[in-house]
Amino acid sequence: MTTAIVQPRVIYQRPSVLTDRPTHYCPGCGHGIVHRLIAELIDEMGLASRTIGVASVGCSVFAYDYLAVDFVESPHGRAPAVATGVRRARPEAFVFTYQGDGDLAAIGTAEIVHAAARGERITVVFVNNGIYGMTGGQMAPTTLLGQRTTSSPTGRDPGLAGYPIPITEMLALLPGVTYAARGSIADPGEIGRTKAMLRRAFEAQVWVPGLSIVEVLSTCPVGWGMTASEAMRHVGDAVVATYPLGVLVDRVAEPAGRAEGT
Amino acid sequence: MTQSASATALAMPAGAEHRREVRPVLMKGNEAMAEAAIQAGCDAYFGYPITPQAELLEHMARRMPELGRVFVQAESELGAINMGLGAAATGAKVLVSSSSPGISLMAEAMSYLAGSELPLVLINVMRGGPGLGSIGPSQSDYFQATRGHGHGDYRVPVLAPASIAEAVELVADAFELAARYRTPVMLLADGIQGQAMEPVVPVYRLPSWDAAAWELGGANGRAPRVVRSLHLSPEDLEAHNRHLQAKFADIAAREVRWAEEELEDAEVAIVAYGTAARVARTAVARGRARGLRLGLLRPTTLWPFPAEPVRRLAERVRAIVVVELSAGQMIDDVRLAADRTPVFFHGRMGGMVPTPGAILDCARTAWALTEARR
């Protein structure tokens, strides 16, 4: 009697767009998850041969070492402007930026607002962990009230440092934005929902003119002084109270709204 | 003046009547430079309005969409130069223009462009400074242009036209230098050159351009490429800087340009560029008419600076007079090259322009004070 063994079906394997290089990110850092989601989507949607990524400055400055697609490095905050130049010069390319909270919501505020206002046909992946990881854990524009960082050691005081900025809500007001959503990586369920948001944002770029953006609430275990699992719970418990999850605007199903004035 | 390849007659500037033979067209400097870039095959223009170069942006706003090419008025000069960086990374021929305060905003990106070895042409139509300054012409960005402008060890070729017609030629040369050496190139004009109107023969040269080996376009059938300036390991970054320095040495050895006028028997030589050189030319003519043997050395590349020609000149003349629309910036380079030969200076600032009479007075003073050197 012989036993016929069927080859085991692969349920999950490492996406091919991820390079073999071990990442420099801290254990449990959310960047690894977001990189992986982007890689999975580029694989699934067959975009690798025409993708040009725009890397920014922050912990994720080395994104180009981990994603096997063409990349240009941008000065801090300027990624949406660099991406504008890339996309306008290469209309057939699929262009995304990968930016942290300082890059997008501090030094790069003008560039993201105007790329969105012009409806540049790019996708912005905005990784918000409420802290400046690479430079040692300083306060970010998205740091929560009361949160201790190395530049707000007694906790963020609105009288001194103002309030966390809801930049994605602000951008969603602009007609040039086709899709704006906020997800998190707090647990596998949220990771799955965030991947669906990223997919929708990628599809938006492929289907219609305009800018798509997904803000991903992520973690910085070392900067926050927590274990990776504690940091995930913090996102799910505390961060979402300031930055609610969900789709802020989805104009992808409709025709590009600018001409119609919507 | 160095000239390469045969001049190719391309499309006439919009609005010009078609004629059998090519006759000069009266063109505003800003528009002439813009059209020159278009005729040189510029794929993308990014800019922001600032006096005295707004007409350059406006000309591009009208012409580039007509030709199906890229035009973006950015949210700021920061946006414009970074858009230029992105487009340049894809191998596009990029022009960005601004004036002094906007150029200051571009320092960071110029450093990134140099470190990433991306070609791009940047036109600075200089105005009075520092700060908001004035909208009059100046040459007070010489230090900024020739001393790297942004952070780090790098140089950028700087071309300085002395007429609108020359500016048109130098735009094509700038693109060619940018591609040949994979470097940003600056064209330094001033407010007078931007605003004046002069005859331009609309015959243009298509510069050579080949970015296939490094441009980004999606890794279709090849390994992915990364355009960057980050090299975290000190050993890697030093090696990269050595490579850049070798490139700058190559440029310095091969691309120096200058013009000499009436220097064969000159006793006092004027060294000036751009608009200052044109005024100095009048001073030379007046001086000669009065028996004073003056001549003019006109650098056309400010970097690499024609140090060797100035050094040789200094050995022959008894004095050098430097004329600039500034407090004196190029004069440092002249002094370095001139060694022991006395160097005098005449300059105006803030948008004021030197007069031929004042330059002649300075040259007479230089002649008188160097009597012992005859």
Added chain:
Amino acid sequence: MPDTGRAFQPVEIASERCKGCELCVGVCPKHVLELDLSSVNGIGHHPVTLTDPAPCTSCALCARVCPDAVFTVYARPRVA
């Protein structure tokens, strides 16, 4: 690929890539993932290991949460 001569391994772990962050340990519904404290990989961490393949249902929550993509997950084959 799993060897048919021994117990089926529903999960393959690239131990050399693991940073011991324990996110997978926390999400595994069958609690069959643990750090192997007896070993240290080339990047200085205790890698995760599958303590018992039998309860694993190939749900792939570990793979979904892993920042370093160390997991390959297989469906348990049916023997014909």
